Amino acid sequence: MTRHPELGFYTLGGQPESPRELLDEVRLAEELGFGTAFLSERFSIKEAACLTGAMGAITSELGVATAATNHNTRHPAVTAAWATTMHRLTGGRFTLGLGRGLAPQLKAFGLPPTTTAQLEDFIGLMRRLWHGETVTGHDGPAGSWPALRLDPTFDEDIPVALTAFGPQTLALAGRAADAVVLHTFFTDETTARCVATVREAAERAGRDPAAVRVWSCFATVPDHLPEETRLKRTVARLATYLQVYGDLLVRTNGWDPADLERFRADPVVAGLGGWADVVATRDEIEHLATVLPADWLAPAATGSPERCAAAVAAQLDLGVDGVIMHASTPAELAPVVESYGRTAPVPV
Numbered sequence: 001m002t003r004h005p006e007l008g009f010y011t012l013g014g015q016p017e018s019p020r021e022l023l024d025e026v027r028l029a030e031e032l033g034f035g036t037a038f039l040s041e042r043f044s045i046k047e048a049a050c051l052t053g054a055m056g057a058i059t060s061e062l063g064v065a066t067a068a069t070n071h072n073t074r075h076p077a078v079t080a081a082w083a084t085t086m087h088r089l090t091g092g093r094f095t096l097g098l099g100r101g102l103a104p105q106l107k108a109f110g111l112p113p114t115t116t117a118q119l120e121d122f123i124g125l126m127r128r129l130w131h132g133e134t135v136t137g138h139d140g141p142a143g144s145w146p147a148l149r150l151d152p153t154f155d156e157d158i159p160v161a162l163t164a165f166g167p168q169t170l171a172l173a174g175r176a177a178d179a180v181v182l183h184t185f186f187t188d189e190t191t192a193r194c195v196a197t198v199r200e201a202a203e204r205a206g207r208d209p210a211a212v213r214v215w216s217c218f219a220t221v222p223d224h225l226p227e228e229t230r231l232k233r234t235v236a237r238l239a240t241y242l243q244v245y246g247d248l249l250v251r252t253n254g255w256d257p258a259d260l261e262r263f264r265a266d267p268v269v270a271g272l273g274g275w276a277d278v279v280a281t282r283d284e285i286e287h288l289a290t291v292l293p294a295d296w297l298a299p300a301a302t303g304s305p306e307r308c309a310a311a312v313a314a315q316l317d318l319g320v321d322g323v324i325m326h327a328s329t330p331a332e333l334a335p336v337v338e339s340y341g342r343t344a345p346v347p348v
Contacts (some may be wrong), residue, residue: 002341003061005035006316008215008324009333010067011055012046014038014233015278019020019045019054026055029062029330032337036063038097038181038324041070043105049074049082056090064090067181067215067324068099068163071122072111077148080129084150087158095179100169102244104313116168117141123160123176130156139180161215165248170194174201184326185238185299187253188318191216195319219300220325222308222336228282233327234297235289239269239276254256259293266291301325305335312340 011025026037037055040047044310048069055064064086071079079096086094090276100114108115121142128135132155161179164170173180174197182194199209221233243251250260263269266289272279276288289297299312315323325333 001033003033006322007034008038008322009034009037010038010326018188019251025330030059036065038067039063052086065095065097067097070101071098076125077156080126080150083158087156090132095161099163103265116172120172120176122320130158167197169196174198175205181215182217184217184219187299190253191318215322215324216320217324217326218315218328220308221302221327222305223303231285232288236277236280236285239288261289305339308336309339
């Protein structure tokens with residue numbers, strides 16, 4: 001079997017009924033040749049430390065990454081110890097992926113909004129702890145701690161990834177992280193610009209620009225799935241993103257803000273009473289499809305498995321190092337991966 005280290009997927013996407021669904025997903029993903037399984041932490045049945053341990057224990061080659069967890073929902077020594085445990089458990093297959101999180105949720109938890117300075121300070125702390133340092137009297141953007149230490153014999157190089165949207169986080173990834181995960185529904189122009197921002201920041205920091213791995217997060221929803229499922233994972237998912245951080249996504253892609261205002265003013269959108277991909281009925285989702293500009297839905301892989309595979313391969317032409325085939329399970333993606341494998345270059 002040919003492995004595709006450049007291909008990833010999200011396990012436990014959507015609203016899973018049981019975390020045990022992850023077990024079959026990652027086993028099949030490894031059989032299909034996926035390179036990395038990503039987990040997006042949710043404060044429900046998707047707690048990252050538990051689930052990444054399970055992912056690492058039942059696989060032998062598949063990369064295991066969070067994309068993402070928060071830096072401030074665990075004590076830094078706990079996060080550092082978790083990452084070191086995962087690093088050794090998996091033989092170096094673990095990546096600690098961090099993100100800013102949702103500001104309203106952090107506020108509800110009594111936590112301040114995440115800043116770029118906090119993330120950079122936290123990454124520095126992790127690297128020091130992973131290399132056996134004792135950190136005393138730390139007082140920085142990430143917090144203040146009298147003493148932090150794991151084990152003075154540690155000397156671990158553990159990859160850190162960042163989920164990134166804006167230029168500040170992209171630049172931070174270039175100068176301080178090992179990988180960056182972009183957002184879904186980025187246009188080709190946005191994706192290429194993000195890659196350039198990361199590479200340029202790495203070069204300014206004296207790093208090898210090619211050493212920072214850039215992942216495209218690319219909705220991949222083949223047409224052998226039921227139409228209602230496809231609508232939910234494309235139209236309803238994009239609508240949800242627009243509900244949560246529409247201004248940022250529209251600004252990042254250079255879309256017309258007037259279209260966003262029309263979307264928000266639509267009576268069906270205004271009356272949803274929750275996130276579209278959770279509460280909207282099929283009729284409501286079909287209506288949303290008439291409200292959203294067609295080109296906003298275009299940055300996705302849809303159609304036959306062959307067409308989806310070609311679209312995934314085209315993402316690599318934009319300069320990214322890997323493509324996360326978002327919004328579908330490994331079982332659903334199997335025909336796409338098989339088609340991709342027939343045309344993709346064999347890794348050297």
